[in-house]
Amino acid sequence: MLAGHAGRDERRVAFVVGLGLIGTSLALALRKAGWTVYGTDVDAGRAARAVELGAIEGPAALEPAEAGAAVAFVATPVRAIAGVARDLLERDATGTLVVSDVGGVKGEVVRRVDHPRFVGGHPMAGSEQEGPDGADGDLFAGATWVLTPTARTDARAFGLVREAVAAIGAEPVALDPARHDRLVALVSHVPHLAAANLMDLAADAAVEHGVLLRLAAGGFRDMTRIAAGDPAIWPDIFAENAPAVLAALDGLAGRLAEARRIVAEGDWPALVALLERAKVARRNLPPRAPVPDALVECRVPVLDRPGVLAEVTTVLGGLGVNIFDLEIAHSAEGERGVLVMAIDAGQADEARRALVERGYRPALRALR
8 A cells, every 4th residue: 555565575474472362362363364373372271272273373382483473462461461572572583573462451561571672552352252262363353452652662563563453454553551551441441340340239139039130131231241251361450550440440439429419319300411421422432443435645754763653653543543554764864754654534634733733744645
């Protein structure tokens, strides 16, 4: 789509560390997209099962360098991610391996790894299934996949991870790591706690009223579906993201206290207003990003310095602007370059305004 993609002829070989539900789903998705995938897991049984399922090539004990991998994804429990990522980067004799992860918390992971060839990532997709046998190669299709570049992130590394994510049908969005953690506390972590507590409350009541759970209609089942997921992954997530989770819990507790007041005082106008606001907000949730009717090439002259890629992509990511392709054209002099992106034509003016406000001089050109 964009001219001069020097990285497009790299070997499409990936390595996945951790072959549970997400890791095996990612391996299956990459295989489906034409990548060669190797992988490993501390549980030899899981690794063997991933080979049997065709998610990874055998044997399952290869190192990324032996496999010739260009990119490795760490899909271990959150608290182990930084150590595994650092180890992969330190043991890479080629100095070219790019490492990403799929953890639900980004700030601490990115801070601990702190390497140009590490790109934090978080697919906003999951399932109540567990292990390799619950994996689904289509799990990420149409899902948002957050990438969290920093001032140290190498442009080639970011581009390679972004290419892999787009190849499996996900929508890559760049966000600052701390902002990611605040947002997912509200839309992922606290909802899981809320679902678990509601399910726990109903289960307690069912001890006295055996028919109660038979009365559970679609709304209750929809609200509590995520409570069926694997509990083992959550202690790490809540420990790593405790400040943001606590702030979101406080906000929810305040809203529930107000809901209690409304019901206790019979303040029905306030109830209707609350439900109306919620209805409008729910109906306005954006759908999974469709393929746009037209794309625009957005060329942004930049100083060839650390942090430029992170700044531009997170500005656009924060606005919800989808970047469908990306490259950096470096100047022969080495001091300047051009960041070239393909974005939705319908979002182009908003993207240009935001970049101009931050001192950039973007130029737009229709692609199709």
